[in-house]
Amino acid sequence: MLTKRIIPCLDIKNGRTVKGVNFVDLRDAGDPVELAAIYAQSGADELVFLDISATEERRRTLADLVLRVAEKVNIPFTVGGGISSVEDVDILLHNGADKVSINSSAVKNPQLINELVAKFGSQCIVVAIDAKQIDGEWLVHLVGGKVPTELNLFEWAKEVEERGAGEILFTSMNHDGTKDGFANEALAKLSTQLNIPIIASGGAGKMHHFTDTFVEGKADAALAASVFHFKEIEIKDLKEELKRNNIAVRL
């Protein structure tokens, strides 16, 4: 049976992890490769690296990091952040990334999704969507959720699927950072309306939030950062808890 996936997300700046991590057994808390290897051993199903650097050297630094991660890690990983062209994707996949995620660049140029899918296949193209519910309507936001657009979340998600994306990573800006649970109502709607996997992001705080997003939110995978980085939730404990709730997980 296909299992629900647990995905730690690592924010990367200039080749280093940004948010603090609380791993006593880590020699270098800023080294994404070491952290990734620990997550792979602790039962993470997949990893996401989100690059937030803004330097000229960004592309090359990220490509180097991908190569180092691929060398050490034996589970799949996705790379996102600032990816805007076929060339960007080509080098990242060539260096060993399993999937890339695009966000703002897809909104600005939706045809990019078709181009990437035609060249690399649906299976490695994830479209990340940041959205915020304003006066009842879910609107897509850009630049890490700072800039609102007039795009409706559900319409955009449908378009993303029609253009061939293999997966959607949906982050609710209303829930992100609250540690109060995922946006399950919107997630369930996405999961029902679309026929591609949906990754839930934003709002993880307690173990039952993951159960809720898989059951009520019908999510295929759940992504979180700080609860894992600060060891508030151990992945193994989380998976055992999910299993107790009859959710299929890899243990």
Added chain:
Amino acid sequence: MKIVIIDYGAGNIQSIKFAFQRLGYEAVLSSDANEIREADKVIFPGVGEASSAMKKLRESKLDLIIPELRQPVLGICLGMQLMCHSSEEGNTQGLGIFDVDVLKFSNDVKVPQIGWNQINHLKSDLFKGIRENEHIYLVHSFYAPICKETIAQAEYGIVYSAALQKDNFYGTQFHPEKSSDAGEQILRNFLEGI
């Protein structure tokens, strides 16, 4: 041991190369017919779309070389699918090593299937030391139905072939190079036990 990964411009080759490196083996990438023929073990990777991958194989004449190989060959993901008779994806004629036609998953399930599923009914030395219902990582929209060459099954809406074998030819729909410790064991079996 000489391990060659067939390089025809399709697939996440780097990950496979690194997986062998973690097992203590160096694999070389090659599209050279002689180098492929002389290898002890051959890996036939593949990610992406079937008809364009098959076109690349034909352009480099590898479509004629692969079915003639006598040493153990392991097709991974799209590589396995291209070793089949045909694929519904782009109405592609395959290499015809496995006598089965690759079909698209129905819309009763989410397509592509992405993530960790379980393999069972294991029957090959490729799975030595692998327990029934072990989890492995897959990403695919098309599948090979159960056939006489099936050596592992998985279930996603229907029961289908997670791995195939005929003589010296092996194929896995899943990615052993991304399937954690179990995947590494399967690759080790391919190198050391076959």
